[in-house]
Amino acid sequence: EAQVTQNPRYLITVTGKKLTVTCSQNMNHEYMSWYRQDPGLGLRQIYYSMNVEVTDKGDVPEGYKVSRKEKRNFPLILESPSPNQTSLYFCASSPALEGEQYFGPGTRLTVT
Amino acid sequence: QQQVKQSPQSLIVQKGGISIINCAYENTAFDYFPWYQQFPGKGPALLIAIRPDVSEKKEGRFTISFNKSAKQFSLHIMDSQPGDSATYFCAPYRGSGNTGKLIFGQGTTLQVKP
Numbered sequence: 280e281a282q283v284t285q286n287p288r289y290l291i292t293v294t295g296k297k298l299t300v301t302c303s304q305n306m307n308h309e310y311m312s313w314y315r316q317d318p319g320l321g322l323r324q325i326y327y328s329m330n331v332e333v334t335d336k337g338d339v340p341e342g343y344k345v346s347r348k349e350k351r352n353f354p355l356i357l358e359s360p361s362p363n364q365t366s367l368y369f370c371a372s373s374p375a376l377e378g379e380q381y382f383g384p385g386t387r388l389t390v391t
Numbered sequence: 392q393q394q395v396k397q398s399p400q401s402l403i404v405q406k407g408g409i410s411i412i413n414c415a416y417e418n419t420a421f422d423y424f425p426w427y428q429q430f431p432g433k434g435p436a437l438l439i440a441i442r443p444d445v446s447e448k449k450e451g452r453f454t455i456s457f458n459k460s461a462k463q464f465s466l467h468i469m470d471s472q473p474g475d476s477a478t479y480f481c482a483p484y485r486g487s488g489n490t491g492k493l494i495f496g497q498g499t500t501l502q503v504k505p
Contacts, residue, residue: 322498324493380493382435
């Protein structure tokens, strides 16, 4: 089944404890992206990747890192999480920038 | 920064009624105008999209109307059903020459009452 998977789905952590949210797609898509969703603010792009080893900042990249060593994986790294990073995170992929974005199921992160 | 403004923020419609959600944008270079639908606990999924060479596209009960001069496009849901209750996002963008940045609207929460 063609899909985007994210792990974990739910995470509660403490301020400053490094964490990684994994994202994997099995559709051989070149483009991948991370978003956070907050009430009243919609979906805001954190980072995106046009292809392997090519990443760039979205609108809200502060406090986040990403890497794209393989085409299928695009992990989101929070080196020192803070409470303002409590949010719902989505990974998405598409075969090219033009066209449908396929979203993962989301990761709900709480930082205390 | 490219701006995308979606309205209304929330909408309550009776079953069988028409739901209308609007998306206004600033960048005249946008050439792909999608609407995404998100159910609670799920990721967004593409619902319907339009390119600027047509002014309207219909898929079942869902219609996109595109007004290039006004720089806005709308989603119309005819004969709205309780199963349409979801959050809707517009996400216009420029396909060719885009650096990869995508901007979504703020979202519209639709509730269809039985």
